[in-house]
Amino acid sequence: xxxxxGGAEGxxxxxxxxxxxxxxxxxxxxxxxxxxxxxxxVLGLIGPNGAGKTTLVNVITGFQKVDAGKVAVDGRDxxxxxxxxxxxxxxxxxxxxxxxxxxxxxxENVELAALVxxxxxxxxxxxAAELLDWVGLGSSGHLRADxxxxxxxxxxxxxxxxxxxxxxxxxxxPAAGLNESExxxxxxxxxxxxxxxxxxxxxxxxxxxxIMAVSDRVHVLSExxxxxxxxxxxxxxxxxxxxxxLGAGAVAAEAPASGSVPPAxxxxxxxxxxxxxxxxxxxxxxxxxxxxxxxxxxGECVAVVGPNGAGKxxxxxxxxGVVRPAAGTIRLNGAALARGSIESMVGQGVSLVPEGxxxxxxxxxxxxxxxxxxxxxxxxxxxxxVEALMDDFPALRERAAIPAGRLSGGEQQQLAIARALVxxxxxxxxxxxxxxxxxxxxDTVYDMLRRIxxxxxxxxxxxxxxxxxxxxxxxxxxxxxxxxxxxxxSADLARDPGFEHAYFGFDGVExxxx
Amino acid sequence: xxxxxxxVVDMVSVGGLYxxxxxxxxxxxxxxxxxxxxxxxxxxxxxxxTWLVVDLPGVAVIVLTLAIVVLFAIGMERIAFRPLRDASPxxxxxxxxxxxxxxxxxxxxxFGGRPxxxxxxxxxIEQVTxxxxxxxxxxxxxxVLTVLTLVGLAVILKRTNIGVQMRAAxxxxxxxxxxxxRANRVIALAxxxxxVLAWVVSVVYAAQIGQISPTMGLQPVIVGFxxxxxxxxxxxxxxxxxxxxxxxxxxxxxxxxxxxxxEFRDAFLFTxxxxxxxxxxxxxxxxxxxxxxx
Numbered sequence: 001x002x003x004x005x006g007g008a009e010g011x012x013x014x015x016x017x018x019x020x021x022x023x024x025x026x027x028x029x030x031x032x033x034x035x036x037x038x039x040x041x042v043l044g045l046i047g048p049n050g051a052g053k054t055t056l057v058n059v060i061t062g063f064q065k066v067d068a069g070k071v072a073v074d075g076r077d078x079x080x081x082x083x084x085x086x087x088x089x090x091x092x093x094x095x096x097x098x099x100x101x102x103x104x105x106x107x108e109n110v111e112l113a114a115l116v117x118x119x120x121x122x123x124x125x126x127x128a129a130e131l132l133d134w135v136g137l138g139s140s141g142h143l144r145a146d147x148x149x150x151x152x153x154x155x156x157x158x159x160x161x162x163x164x165x166x167x168x169x170x171x172x173x174p175a176a177g178l179n180e181s182e183x184x185x186x187x188x189x190x191x192x193x194x195x196x197x198x199x200x201x202x203x204x205x206x207x208x209x210x211i212m213a214v215s216d217r218v219h220v221l222s223e224x225x226x227x228x229x230x231x232x233x234x235x236x237x238x239x240x241x242x243x244x245x246l247g248a249g250a251v252a253a254e255a256p257a258s259g260s261v262p263p264a265x266x267x268x269x270x271x272x273x274x275x276x277x278x279x280x281x282x283x284x285x286x287x288x289x290x291x292x293x294x295x296x297x298x299g300e301c302v303a304v305v306g307p308n309g310a311g312k313x314x315x316x317x318x319x320x321g322v323v324r325p326a327a328g329t330i331r332l333n334g335a336a337l338a339r340g341s342i343e344s345m346v347g348q349g350v351s352l353v354p355e356g357x358x359x360x361x362x363x364x365x366x367x368x369x370x371x372x373x374x375x376x377x378x379x380x381x382x383x384x385x386v387e388a389l390m391d392d393f394p395a396l397r398e399r400a401a402i403p404a405g406r407l408s409g410g411e412q413q414q415l416a417i418a419r420a421l422v423x424x425x426x427x428x429x430x431x432x433x434x435x436x437x438x439x440x441x442x443d444t445v446y447d448m449l450r451r452i453x454x455x456x457x458x459x460x461x462x463x464x465x466x467x468x469x470x471x472x473x474x475x476x477x478x479x480x481x482x483x484x485x486x487x488x489x490s491a492d493l494a495r496d497p498g499f500e501h502a503y504f505g506f507d508g509v510e511x512x513x514x
Numbered sequence: 515x516x517x518x519x520x521x522v523v524d525m526v527s528v529g530g531l532y533x534x535x536x537x538x539x540x541x542x543x544x545x546x547x548x549x550x551x552x553x554x555x556x557x558x559x560x561x562x563x564t565w566l567v568v569d570l571p572g573v574a575v576i577v578l579t580l581a582i583v584v585l586f587a588i589g590m591e592r593i594a595f596r597p598l599r600d601a602s603p604x605x606x607x608x609x610x611x612x613x614x615x616x617x618x619x620x621x622x623x624x625f626g627g628r629p630x631x632x633x634x635x636x637x638x639i640e641q642v643t644x645x646x647x648x649x650x651x652x653x654x655x656x657x658v659l660t661v662l663t664l665v666g667l668a669v670i671l672k673r674t675n676i677g678v679q680m681r682a683a684x685x686x687x688x689x690x691x692x693x694x695x696r697a698n699r700v701i702a703l704a705x706x707x708x709x710v711l712a713w714v715v716s717v718v719y720a721a722q723i724g725q726i727s728p729t730m731g732l733q734p735v736i737v738g739f740x741x742x743x744x745x746x747x748x749x750x751x752x753x754x755x756x757x758x759x760x761x762x763x764x765x766x767x768x769x770x771x772x773x774x775x776x777e778f779r780d781a782f783l784f785t786x787x788x789x790x791x792x793x794x795x796x797x798x799x800x801x802x803x804x805x806x807x808x
Binding site for chain 1: 675678679681682685686688689690691692693694695696697749
């Protein structure tokens with residue numbers, strides 16, 4: 001078959017991306033990153049949210065210009081060439097979503113890609129049939145692409161990418177949103193790609209067990225820099241990698257110490273404020289949250305941690321009324337939350353500080369706070385609360401008349417939190433308050449949260465930085481692939497050797513030892 | 515000297531009119547991503563409403579016609595656009611065209627296709643002398659009305675709670691709802707304000723061209739839309755700047771072009787605007803929220 005013939009010309013041909021630096025919007029997205037993709041091997045690329053993984057793929061495929069560094073295939077420099085030239089050089093990519101042509105049949109989708117390399121329609125059709133058979137979709141070729149189940153769409157996407165006979169295949173989160181068994185099928189196919197097609201695979205994935213199972217080598221990015229590269233076993237055993245994912249300090253060592261502030265000393269259980277039971281959230285065919293049961297007591301601070309794509313934001317969105325749950329109930333203070341508009345949730349006492357802050361950039365700081373008071377019926381008291389907040393957090397008062405868009409990231413986060421507080425919520429929901437902030441700035445934000453909590457606010461916090469969350473919240477839930485896989489007092493979880501396993505679904509220490 | 519001053523007055527009054535148009539369109543777009551091409555028909559409705567009640571006392575004419583235009587504005591939101599709240603921008607655009615054609619044809623059925631004379635401000639053709647300039651009263655009225663409207667809107671948007679809420683909603687609609695801002699209320703209010711803006715334009719514009727017809731809203735809505743795009747879709751201050759830019763450019767070309775080229779003024783105008791967009795594709799004030807991620 002055509003697609004495999006390339007393998008003979010050199011099993012060890014390579015794609016090099018050397019000393020790549022990229023910056024845009026004032027952010028250094030990549031700094032001196034070098035990777036090497038070898039044909040016939042799978043290179044896993046992992047890293048926390050914002051590490052620069054997708055930027056690196058964009059650099060290799062020619063969609064992102066570099067400030068420094070070069071991209072070369074078999075020693076031939078292709079740094080300045082446009083995306084189409086990269087395609088000819090044998091680089092193909094799959095996207096986070098499969099992006100099939102919905103109205104075409106599955107076979108036609110693959111056939112189209114095959115026509116890039118051959119103009120013979122019959123040969124293209126035969127190749128498509130063979131590839132679909134190979135990924136296990138042999139009997140679905142005649143279906144319209146939008147009729148395929150979610151997992152099969154991804155497999156069809158892989159078949160389509162392979163139809164162009166790539167020498168290097170870049171896969172951006174192929175398993176995002178898949179359930180365990182669908183992800184298993186996908187791993188199995190990716191594992192066979194390198195043997196059958198002799199192409200080099202770069203695999204970006206948040207599903208750590210998947211990437212560990214299928215990769216020959218794993219490269220770890222963190223905040224735009226190369227952190228580590230090695231075999232899956234070496235990466236699993238690396239303290240630096242766990243640190244990058246789980247946050248400041250080795251979890252077990254540091255968390256109890258930083259828990260010395262209020263949360264750990266919080267008084268004994270009070271009555272439940274938020275009761276989420278058997279919650280399910282779906283987007284089309286993707287199941288983001290399954291059967292999640294979570295409780296927050298009055299005045300308690302609870303964290304939900306988990307890797308990217310675990311369903312943490314979806315959980316908060318369901319509680320805040322942004323998405324309608326597919327299953328389960330949400331009760332606040334004993335009564336079911338009336339499902340209505342997003343804004344009616346604020347009226348019922350639930351305020352969400354969304355990921356990415358979302359301050360109203362062209363409004364002044366003061367106006368942002370005023371916008372948060374929309375639901376208040378007591379205008380004078382609301383004004384006093386705004387004043388009190390600015391007293392408590394002087395950074396806000398100093399900048400009261402400045403457009404919020406000109407604040408630094410940390411100040412914007414403080415403003416977003418303060419804006420939510422002006423609505424006088426009974427429960428404050430926080431989505432990744434530390435995202436994209438420097439460690440010192442994160443300290444400031446968490447200081448603010450501590451003070452708010454000490455004043456009696458009930459908080460449900462979603463956080464990728466597990467060490468931070470464990471150090472801050474009284475209790476913690478671990479969410480993975482949409483399910484609660486572990487829950488308990490944060491102090492216990494921090495000491496529990498099973499925590500990492502629950503977080504990653506993969507035990508690094510164990511793998512290193514075996 | 516006085517000729518130059520005269521042109522400046524013209525620039526301000528035409529620019530102000532265009533700014534009001536652009537604001538009416540920009541306000542709705544900012545909040546619900548709807549390009550409301552039916553905005554022009556609100557101007558037409560204002561024209562015919564005035565024609566119907568023109569024999570009543572002046573104050574009654576003003577109150578009645580204003581109420582009718584605002585009613586149409588709120589009505590089109592309630593009946594045509596609210597059910598499509600979560601639809602794609604393309605669907606909303608088609609709905610806007612549907613409303614626009616429906617109202618045009620309604621006017622055609624009710625009043626016929628022939629233009630009718632607009633006599634409401636007839637008494638204002640006399641000229642007054644201000645600082646050595648002889649200016650038609652009509653232009654003074656337009657200028658005063660336009661400036662008052664702009665200032666009034668600025669005060670509402672800047673100084674009142676509901677104004678802050680509207681600006682917040684125009685900036686980031688979902689976040690505004692997360693902050694508790696009521697979507698229905700803010701959108702209804704935006705249509706109310708766009709109705710008031712359309713009413714002001716209808717009085718000034720109809721008085722200037724001296725007649726009304728079912729399709730009279732088309733020209734202003736196109737100019738207003740262009741001004742919104744030039745200023746930067748989604749930005750209210752951009753809409754005002756765009757309106758004044760397009761208006762002053764029109765007046766300047768009218769004054770500066772040699773006589774035999776004046777006929778092609780709009781060709782020059784739109785060439786100039788094309789150049790603006792080539793340099794600043796997102797308009798003069800680019801709205802970040804509209805940028806899509808790859």
